[in-house]
Amino acid sequence: MSDRASSGSSRAPVVATLTLGCKLNQAETQQAARELQRHGCVTTDRPARADAYLINTCTITHVADRKARRLIRMAHRLSPAAPVIVTGCYAERNGASLAELPQVRLVGNQRKHEAATVLLDSIEGVTPVSNDAARSGGRARSFIKIQEGCDDVCAFCIVPYVRGRERAVPIDEIVAQAQERVEEGVQEIVLTGTQPGAYGRDRSDGSSAAALIEALLSRTDAPRIRYSSIQPQDITPQLLAGWDDARMCRHFHLALQSGSDDVLARMRRRYTASEFRDAVQAIRASVSSPSITTDIIAGFPGETDADHAQTLQMMQDLRFTDVHVFPYSVRPNTSASLLTDDVCAETKRTRAAELRDLGSIHRRAALESRTGSIESVLFETSDSGLTDTYLPVQVAEDDDLTNQIRSVRMTSVRDSTLFGELLG
Secondary structure: OOOHHHOOOOOOOEEEEEEOOOHHHHHHHHHHHHHHHHOOOEEEOOOOOOOEEEEEEOOOOHHHHHHHHHHHHHHHHHOOOOOEEEEEHHHHHHHHHHOOOOOEEEEOHHHHHHHHHHHHHHOOOOOOOOOOOOOOOOOOEEEEEOEEOOOOOOOOOOHHHHHOOOEEOOHHHHHHHHHHHHHOOOOEEEEEOOOHHHOOOOOOOOOOHHHHHHHHHHHOOOOEEEEOOOOHHHOOHHHHHHHHOOOEOOEEEOOOEOOOHHHHHHHOOOOOHHHHHHHHHHHHHHOOOOEEEEEEEEOOOOOOHHHHHHHHHHHHHHOOOEEEEEEOOOOOOOHHHHOOOOOOHHHHHHHHHHHHHHHHHHHHHHHHOOOOOEEEEEEOOOOEEEEOOOOEEEEOOOOOOOOOEEEEEEEEEEOOEEEEEEOO
């Protein structure tokens, strides 16, 4: 791999690193961007004219597939001569069709660590075309991959097919990465993976999510640590003990998927509705004023009106801070693709709308419940940021607050944002 600084170009090549999908994809894109920067490239996480593109794709739904193809075409329109490196889950699943698009070279998940190398080789000798993109991404909050792959193999999920079985990154490597980011000025470490809550169960050295949290708290200076997603069956007293430390962000994302035991069984989820409730209650009993968000699938094969009503009742009882609703989408190579998809598209849309409407009511209530409170806010721009409970906040302030953690008194709610006044 050649050093870009000695390439003879009048300026550093600009590479657009674009991400679709989950926080794990964001972590991998950030890592590739860091590698490109080390070799003299300027990176941007915005669609802009560039000398090359790295597009990290998702294939969790057919909508994600469509977004990936649209983004690839956009890159080609912006810079027709620029190479486009496509990686991620869609590249792994359906690379043959993507390879037919102009300027596309593929790097599937199994070779994702080579993406930066392939891209650097692709732009060797390219004549600079623009300088309208700036280095960006990842300074206030940085994503770190702690594991990938999944052994659960839920009926609807294509992830085990495109990412393989679970493989945990050793604790020492994660700690070293986290401390390096902190020394660069990062304020929040976001731990991410396909099954982050099950971290370490593929290893025989005693690694676990609880042990990882303990190591990060004791061996790094990270002001904030966020665990991006945990399955309800992974909520244990040992895990929750980590949240006794104020540096652990009080946001828990637990995917419900359905409030019906019959549907959960067909989905091959590893918990019942009652066990999910127990996990939420355990979090609320152990952590002060936590934020709990979830995912729900509308219209899974065999879902009846009664099943849907049970999901609505679960939402009403648990009152999530936010809900991501997905109408069921058949994914090839999953066991659910063998089921008769007997819920019509119109019913899926109707049920999804009902779930979203109820979720919006609870979201508004969650935001309003914070008015009058004093929250710790990490500012990602000059005047807006996130609480540790993952709520958006905006303040009126002349000074640039970017990358600072400040105390803010919440005064009002507008649309989906808290507004507040800076203290101190």
